[in-house]
Amino acid sequence: MERGWRKPSTSMPSDLERAAGRAFTARYTDGRSAAAATVQVRLDERGIAIAIHGAEPLIWPYGALSTAAPLHAGAHDVLVRYAHQKGATLFVEDGAFTAGLAAAAQHLTVRAVRIKHATPWLWAFAGVLMITAIVWAMNLSPARMVAHLLPDSTRAALGAQVVRSMSANRRLCTSPDGVGALARMVGRLSEAADARKPFRVVVVDWGLVNAFAAPGEQIVLTRGLIGQAGGPDEVAGVLAHEMGHGLELHPETGVVRAMGIAAAIELMSGGSSGMLANIGQLLLQLSYTRAAESEADQQALRLLRGAKISQQGIIDFFSRVEKQDGSGAGRVDMLRTHPQIAERKRIAASVPSYPATPALSEADWQALKAICAP
Template sequence: MPYETDPPAFDGRYSDGKTAAAYNVRVGFSPRGLLIRGHNAADDLIWPYGALATAEPISSHAVDALVSYRHQPGASLFVPNGTFARQLAEAAPHLTTRAARRRAATPWLWTAAAVLVLVAGVFALQLSPARAIAGLMPDGLRNSLGNQTLRSMTSGKKVCETPAGRRAVENLAARLATGVPGETTFEITVVDWGLINAFATPGNKIVLTRGLIEKAGSADEIAGVLAHEMGHGIEMHPETSIVRAIGLSAAVELLMGGGGGTVGNIGVMLAQLSYSRQAEAEADDVALKLMRDAGIATDGLTDFFKRMNKLERSGDGDSNRTFDVLRSHPQTADRIRRISAQEKYPSKPALKPADWRALKTICAVPD
């Protein structure tokens, strides 16, 4: 750019930073830096371009510039002239909006890219950090978590308990548990709830509903469902989803700059509503193994899926449509196909007829 020194072309106001008084000055561009002249040329100030800063980055629609100088803290120079601002941007390119944005954004764009690569890597390698942390939970914590979950999900509902019914449940659980590695024991609760449902909570607790037991065609069906929920428990899926939910809400809070609040909570809630397809498939695999070890036929489980499929299609049953939209269960047909593909093995009914009758009526009010 052409530098002109004499006389400086622009009117400006200069403050020394000691008081709020301002002085009229003339300002120009010299090869060495910004030239500021008061009454006497002998007292000229030169502010080198590289050490300048402006109150706001100079944009293309700047109408003025408020300039300060690193080596003279507090002092400021205001030039109410758009042409001056544009010439200053040319002489000191680091003052432009573009330069300021590049400085601010570049490190974080790289950081974001690195985080995305890391996340993609975790997914691609099928690592589950949440599962690893869940595995570190002490049993006491898992039990407390399970009790709280159980309490909140069954609050206001009666627990079904008859001596014969309880015995039937225990027998079934014990038979399925023969294939469970280690000392793991399961605590099974039946609740008086019309919904067809079963779920596992942390700490190897399983809930079966009255609706499920009443609608089941045979004890083998209940055995299949129970084995599936035991599969979730053995694979620590409930614990994993809690760890994941906590991690997600912390991450969302971090991402939203603390303003995550509602939006974040909705997202986290949706994320934890259901297990992933992979988790469901894992639970199915464990269930198949448990049933084989227990000598219980898998036909019951396929029957159950078939009936659920029909219920869902007809829009009947108590299934909640809002949740269906978000459910990530593997396609029921797929699951039926996978289970049917199992080799057949010798099997006996899951429960003796008397036990099955006792289980069916576990929620009946005693006469």
């Protein structure tokens, strides 16, 4: 059966088309007198046209209008104000008018008002996104960022706690000549480091080969490390590497990551002594990423060059450890990335040579080796 032919439906007239040209009755106050007048208004292409006593209609352009409440679909009345006619109001009680006005002046609608109010939040959200992107792009982990915010006093307290934990059952080596020799070596490297604070380096009476950086420019070396070294340049190489970790705030970053950012922020605002006590133990177990080791190596090479100490010491130390296949390496953080040692050695060896003098005089080297002598 043939279906009846149907006339294609024309598009529905818009709210504005329906309201345009129509006259609506409104109550108008001019803002000067309290009396309200009954007037005829139209939605003109320029704005609301208000016809008062047959005079030339007043035009209120859409862009300068505001309403007492945002316009929503199905609103039956609206109170309109005009920015350039202080106190004047227009009250229209007609759904067709409100619908037409909403179409002509979309900034008055609920939707527009919602977006406008959401804008500050959108900006804040965009800001957070941007910071996250920067952090990510610059390879700054949030933990590292917080580490950079820790005040010097907090970093110093953290470091002191770590050193205390490390030397809890061990003696700090303090032979005056040894301490003097160590200070001279540290001084040469510190000067090249241009650190925000001078480094504090202590030696503990411990046979294990170990060296590590603690927060607050503090470094611990062991008697075992100095005993294993073939000369002062090797100790200087290890020291420069640990100083490199310190300069990069790797120990602080490790602490923040391990304890959590929230706790670190609490620590910044005072913190508790109980919190600090646990951190010492925690830091002893930290290990660094390959990227962090590489950053520390780069810093070490820079410091050695600045201090005019040959980078050969670092290479010799790597070789010594390679030969011992890690067994004699103890827990030197520098050597935890054992598989990469060949590569790290190659990088150190690729640095063009520069004029250098031994890290310590022979007398100072002997004094440093005896720093733990009673």
